[in-house]
Amino acid sequence: MKSDAFTKLIGGLAIAFALPLILLIVIPFNHQSSLQPVPYPEGQEVDGGMAAYPDATLYKVGESDYGAKIYAAEGCAYCHTQVVRPTYAGPDMWRRGWGGREEDGLARETRPLDYEQEEIALLGYQRIGQDLSNVGHRITTRELMHQHLLDPRSIDADSGMPAYKHLYRKSPYGKGWEPTAKAEALVDYLLSLKKDQPLPGVVTTGG
Ligand code: HEC
Numbered sequence: 001m002k003s004d005a006f007t008k009l010i011g012g013l014a015i016a017f018a019l020p021l022i023l024l025i026v027i028p029f030n031h032q033s034s035l036q037p038v039p040y041p042e043g044q045e046v047d048g049g050m051a052a053y054p055d056a057t058l059y060k061v062g063e064s065d066y067g068a069k070i071y072a073a074e075g076c077a078y079c080h081t082q083v084v085r086p087t088y089a090g091p092d093m094w095r096r097g098w099g100g101r102e103e104d105g106l107a108r109e110t111r112p113l114d115y116e117q118e119e120i121a122l123l124g125y126q127r128i129g130q131d132l133s134n135v136g137h138r139i140t141t142r143e144l145m146h147q148h149l150l151d152p153r154s155i156d157a158d159s160g161m162p163a164y165k166h167l168y169r170k171s172p173y174g175k176g177w178e179p180t181a182k183a184e185a186l187v188d189y190l191l192s193l194k195k196d197q198p199l200p201g202v203v204t205t206g207g
Helices: 002-032 064-073 142-150 181-192
Strands: 168-170 177-179
Touching: 064 181, 142 168, 142 181, 177 181
Parallel strands: none
Antiparallel strands: 168 177
16 A cells, blocks of 8 residues: 555656656757748848848857857856747837837847857846847947946946956056957857847747
8 A cells, every 4th residue: 555655656746747847848849949940932032132030140240159158158148138028928029129120110029040040049047137139239339339348337327237347458558448359259249139030921930
């Protein structure tokens, strides 16, 4: 009798753990790791002639791959996400510029394929600062991006973002700071963040 109850307990526990694991991890993983780029319908010119979504060239700006590693190492993901959530899960789409190019009607939520070119998807942990999925559309110059990293309070006096002064060095030519190679790569990466490539009408995954 006793061992029967024990077997039931173990069996129950196995099901209680296995079911969520299969439903939440194994099935979505299998589904999303087999996603393929989706071609645009013939003759449809998108953003100057891209052939498919996602477009491999979009995320390769300068040193942006190295920049992504700096982003990870510096802990930016502790305060910044890179997921524009569907409206049922959060107000991201109501925040100006978070979803991408509103003026062109291209703002949208993030889809799994948007991360296809990334070695590690830097989804983020908390939303203390803005979502950075489309920050490349909001801050468009290297100067402003550097200023934000070097001295966030010079842009927003109440900024809760730490200054990343260790990515800069004092300029040998007098006053001021100049970026290290790490800061340049990080800025390349940030300027490349544009997760609003137009979706072909047929993309149905990840909705
Ligand atoms: C302790 C939390 C914190 C960390 C860590 C952090 N940030 Fe921020 N960040 C913020 C906050 C809060 C804001 C909003 C205030 C502001 O604009 O300065 C912000 C704003 C920004 C903006 C401007 C976004 C916009 O839409 O205007 C950029 C770009 C940015 N952060 C990049 C980074 C990068 C890159 C790193 C890592 C090197 C980083 N942040 C680390 C909190 C953080």
